[in-house]
Amino acid sequence: MEDYIIEMENIRKEFPGVVANDDVTLRVRRGEIHALLGENGAGKSTLMSVLFGLYRPDLGVIKKNGEVVNISNPNDANDLGIGMVHQHFKLVEVFTVLENIILGAEPTKYGFLTMAETRKKVLDLSEKFNLRVDIDAKIEDISVGMQQRVEILKMLYRENEILIFDEPTAVLTPQEIDELMKIMKELIKEGKSILFISHKLNEIMSVCDRVSVLRKGKYIGTVNVADTNTDALSEMMVGRKVETIKVTPKQIKGQSILKVENLIVPSKLHKNNAVNNVSFEVKAGEILCIAGIEGNGQSELVYGITGLEKTTSGTITLNDTDITGMSIRERNLTGMSHIPEDRHKFGLVLDFNLADNLMLKKYFQKGYHSYGFINKDRVLKHSKELIKKFDIRSGRGSYTTTRSMSGGNQQKAIIAREIDCESELLIAVQPTRGLDVGAIENIHRMLVEQRDNNKAVLLVSLELEEVFDISDRILVMYNGEFVAELNPRKTTPQEIGLYMVGSKRQPQFVKGGE
Amino acid sequence: MMAKSRKELSEGTLNIISSIISILGGLLIGFLILILLEITKSESTISTPFTVMRNFLTYPLQDSGKFIKVFYNAAPLILCGLAVGFAFKAGLFNIGATGQYTLGAFFALVAAILWQFPWWAAMLVGMVVGAFWGFIPGFFKAVFNINEVITTIMLNWAALNLANLLLYNMPKLRIIPPYNRVDKLIARNPSALLPDLGLKELLGTDFFNIGIIIAIVLAVVMFIVLNKTTFGYEVKACGFNKNASTYAGIKAKRTIIMTMVISGALAGIAGGVSFLAGTIQFNIESNLLAMGFNGIPVALLANSHPLGIIASGLFIGYMQVGGQAFEGVYSSEMTNVILSVIIYFSAFALIVSQVIKNIQKKNRLKRGESDEDGSESVSVPETDDSESEDSPEGANAKTMEVSK
Numbered sequence: 001m002e003d004y005i006i007e008m009e010n011i012r013k014e015f016p017g018v019v020a021n022d023d024v025t026l027r028v029r030r031g032e033i034h035a036l037l038g039e040n041g042a043g044k045s046t047l048m049s050v051l052f053g054l055y056r057p058d059l060g061v062i063k064k065n066g067e068v069v070n071i072s073n074p075n076d077a078n079d080l081g082i083g084m085v086h087q088h089f090k091l092v093e094v095f096t097v098l099e100n101i102i103l104g105a106e107p108t109k110y111g112f113l114t115m116a117e118t119r120k121k122v123l124d125l126s127e128k129f130n131l132r133v134d135i136d137a138k139i140e141d142i143s144v145g146m147q148q149r150v151e152i153l154k155m156l157y158r159e160n161e162i163l164i165f166d167e168p169t170a171v172l173t174p175q176e177i178d179e180l181m182k183i184m185k186e187l188i189k190e191g192k193s194i195l196f197i198s199h200k201l202n203e204i205m206s207v208c209d210r211v212s213v214l215r216k217g218k219y220i221g222t223v224n225v226a227d228t229n230t231d232a233l234s235e236m237m238v239g240r241k242v243e244t245i246k247v248t249p250k251q252i253k254g255q256s257i258l259k260v261e262n263l264i265v266p267s268k269l270h271k272n273n274a275v276n277n278v279s280f281e282v283k284a285g286e287i288l289c290i291a292g293i294e295g296n297g298q299s300e301l302v303y304g305i306t307g308l309e310k311t312t313s314g315t316i317t318l319n320d321t322d323i324t325g326m327s328i329r330e331r332n333l334t335g336m337s338h339i340p341e342d343r344h345k346f347g348l349v350l351d352f353n354l355a356d357n358l359m360l361k362k363y364f365q366k367g368y369h370s371y372g373f374i375n376k377d378r379v380l381k382h383s384k385e386l387i388k389k390f391d392i393r394s395g396r397g398s399y400t401t402t403r404s405m406s407g408g409n410q411q412k413a414i415i416a417r418e419i420d421c422e423s424e425l426l427i428a429v430q431p432t433r434g435l436d437v438g439a440i441e442n443i444h445r446m447l448v449e450q451r452d453n454n455k456a457v458l459l460v461s462l463e464l465e466e467v468f469d470i471s472d473r474i475l476v477m478y479n480g481e482f483v484a485e486l487n488p489r490k491t492t493p494q495e496i497g498l499y500m501v502g503s504k505r506q507p508q509f510v511k512g513g514e
Numbered sequence: 515m516m517a518k519s520r521k522e523l524s525e526g527t528l529n530i531i532s533s534i535i536s537i538l539g540g541l542l543i544g545f546l547i548l549i550l551l552e553i554t555k556s557e558s559t560i561s562t563p564f565t566v567m568r569n570f571l572t573y574p575l576q577d578s579g580k581f582i583k584v585f586y587n588a589a590p591l592i593l594c595g596l597a598v599g600f601a602f603k604a605g606l607f608n609i610g611a612t613g614q615y616t617l618g619a620f621f622a623l624v625a626a627i628l629w630q631f632p633w634w635a636a637m638l639v640g641m642v643v644g645a646f647w648g649f650i651p652g653f654f655k656a657v658f659n660i661n662e663v664i665t666t667i668m669l670n671w672a673a674l675n676l677a678n679l680l681l682y683n684m685p686k687l688r689i690i691p692p693y694n695r696v697d698k699l700i701a702r703n704p705s706a707l708l709p710d711l712g713l714k715e716l717l718g719t720d721f722f723n724i725g726i727i728i729a730i731v732l733a734v735v736m737f738i739v740l741n742k743t744t745f746g747y748e749v750k751a752c753g754f755n756k757n758a759s760t761y762a763g764i765k766a767k768r769t770i771i772m773t774m775v776i777s778g779a780l781a782g783i784a785g786g787v788s789f790l791a792g793t794i795q796f797n798i799e800s801n802l803l804a805m806g807f808n809g810i811p812v813a814l815l816a817n818s819h820p821l822g823i824i825a826s827g828l829f830i831g832y833m834q835v836g837g838q839a840f841e842g843v844y845s846s847e848m849t850n851v852i853l854s855v856i857i858y859f860s861a862f863a864l865i866v867s868q869v870i871k872n873i874q875k876k877n878r879l880k881r882g883e884s885d886e887d888g889s890e891s892v893s894v895p896e897t898d899d900s901e902s903e904d905s906p907e908g909a910n911a912k913t914m915e916v917s918k
Contacts, residue, residue: 346757349754
């Protein structure tokens with residue numbers, strides 16, 4: 001018999017209108033890195049939440065070391081030695097690294113904290129696993145990569161032996177990803193078992209031993225990584241062959257659609273400007289990509305251009321119209337579409353149904369209402385057209401509550417709505433964040449289609465793969481300023497990485513060097 | 515019976531059923547309290563709680579006068595419920611309905627008595643004043659992002675004391691003794707009384723007027739505004755997700771202010787409907803009027819649905835009239851306790867609907883299991899599961915399979 005540390009057998013979990021896990025079986029061997037692969041909405045997160053005690057399964061059993069266990073909350077999971085690094089870190093920003101690590105398992109004597117021993121224990125762990133952290137720094141002051149190491153230390157401090165990593169590489173730079181991979185291998189050597197949730201096939205190929213694939217809530221199979229390749233895996237995951245969209249970069253001398261000059265956007269977090277005196281142009285028929293590590297002013301730049309945040313100075317010109325002082329709606333009507341970074345916060349009214357969301361930027365226009373009364377037939381017709389054209393899948397079509405839809409389809413709905421506006425400029429911020437290969441392929445195809453229709457596309461992305469696949473021109477942003485303009489054909493991810501962390505800067509972007 | 519238990523309830527039916535269950539639950543708890551009260555008495559008779567409860571439930575049906583009073587009570591309740599519920603839809607918690615109600619009522623009376631306005635014009639004055647009193651917190655919320663709960667609570671007291679102050683300094687409002695209250699409308703300006711369509715005498719009660727009609731019409735209007743107009747769409751969008759509304763170019767600030775203005779206007783009309791009935795007189799008051807607050811449970815009970823608010827307003831109106839049956843048996847405080855308990859438990863509708871949903875899910879799972887045991891088939895896709903089994907055809911098809 002195989003030595004399994006965790007077995008989840010015939011798990012079924014149902015949400016209203018959706019079967020998130022349907023008879024899923026997952027077996028993790030002791031001391032392996034086991035990947036859980038699946039498209040967004042395939043049920044990976046649900047399955048992990050069941051294992052971590054956040055959800056109770058409707059059917060099925062969980063076994064640890066061959067014995068059935070009952071996990072009804074995260075504390076149970078912790079007692080069984082199961083720890084999880086969530087995609088969005090669960091850290092207290094104003095606490096120090098050490099305080100965060102002990103949070104929830106504070107060592108006390110007579111009700112007083114005993115920090116000295118703990119400090120030593122954490123330092124030892126950090127040394128042993130080569131997890132470099134600044135133990136007394138506050139979380140808000142340290143990099144995302146270090147925050148992740150804090151999360152890992154948290155699990156180690158609790159002496160967890162089964163470590164779940166939920167899409168850990170989504171927020172890291174190429175250099176940080178390499179380091180994480182090393183750490184994971186180190187952990188295995190020390191006898192830990194790792195469950196690695198991802199949809200990045202090359203990462204799975206490079207560190208994992210076995211991989212289990214889920215598709216639409218169903219268990220597809222488990223294979224040895226050594227016996228497979230990325231094409232086979234992506235076919236298992238999506239259910240069909242997937243092709244990567246790649247564009248040949250063009251050097252466009254077309255008409256300028258968006259022109260930003262000396263733009264300054266103040267920061268809400270600190271006194272410095274989030275966007276500091278930035279100028280650039282997006283031309284018709286090109287995809288301009290702004291690359292950079294999260295939090296270097298990309299979001300604020302987009303907020304400034306789209307009108308969601310006030311700018312301090314600078315001018316923004318769209319289609320030869322100065323839109324600097326315009327309202328959001330006026331900007332949209334001048335020819336701007338915006339696929340926002342946070343689709344739940346900005347992109348959708350989750351409690352509206354699909355039809356209502358698809359008319360969010362149309363409802364006030366002619367034909368969609370008469371004298372203030374919404375023309376329901378027109379709205380439904382519009383919604384049906386978009387659903388068909390963009391293949392938005394949902395339980396009840398136009399009447400589906402958007403909250404119940406999968407992330408990929410929610411994003412498709414937003415993209416459908418924005419492209420449908422037929423604006424000259426399409427701003428897409430992280431349009432494929434958290435999506436799977438199939439959905440990414442779709443979205444990339446749509447963006448490229450816009451470019452080929454001679455629209456201007458401004459893409460903000462943290463994923464270098466995406467940057468290289470579909471951009472015509474790359475601007476690297478660091479600390480609120482541009483530090484390099486690159487041709488995707490003539491550069492490498494490593495080179496961009498150096499610009500992203502600010503250790504290199506092209507001469508034309510050096511201050512006062514003009 | 516089988517088919518019925520298998521049927522998946524629609525969201526609307528589910529809401530209505532759970533409201534009814536929680537109302538029944540509330541009545542049961544109220545009844546238990548009555549029994550407790552009886553047991554603690556020195557000489558208790560076991561039949562008393564039964565008699566009292568029966569009286570309570572049937573009291574409004576005893577004669578047409580009492581029955582009419584249900585509608586009389588319900589009219590301002592519905593309007594206050596609409597005021598609170600409409601603000602809810604925009605994500606705003608208008609605790610200030612009572613202040614808007616008070617000033618609406620007072621100025622409607624000022625218009626009726628001092629300016630000799632006809633009823634509809636007096637009502638309009640009340641509406642405008644209520645709207646203004648709603649505008650203030652709306653403005654502060656939209657422009658300075660000051661929490662509307664705080665501003666509306668403070669403005670409630672401002673409203674009450676403003677009305678008191680004005681009443682004290684407006685002797686022309688009270689020239690008939692006793693001088694501590696606004697004079698009766700019938701004596702000063704009968705044309706300002708809400709029309710009764712000539713039914714008052716026919717029904718033999720002073721409590722009949724068109725207030726209930728106004729309330730129902732406005733409920734229907736609010737329903738249409740919320741569900742059929744672009745403005746209602748904007749209000750709901752702001753209520754569900756202010757960021758997404760801003761992103762879509764909706765002027766969230768304007769929508770917030772407009773919502774509070776409309777909410778205040780509805781509460782102002784409620785004030786007019788209460789006091790232009792001519793059955794009560796406006797006093798110098800030391801406590802906030804309960805009516806505006808009663809709008810909150812009315813709205814909650816109906817999940818802020820304008821048409822549901824008609825029903826919940828009538829229900830609470832009925833309870834209030836029924837509560838008179840306790841008088842003489844229990845102190846008025848006890849009456850209030852029992853009424854509050856009933857209303858309080860009635861508001862558990864949301865929990866009840868969740869419980870029903872869970873039960874349905876479990877049943878479905880059980881069926882899924884037994885299906886698999888029988889035929890070894892792969893489980894039916896989700897859509898089939900809910901649709902085919904819904905319909906009688908689906909059930910028939912199943913039995914046919916079995917008979918084969």
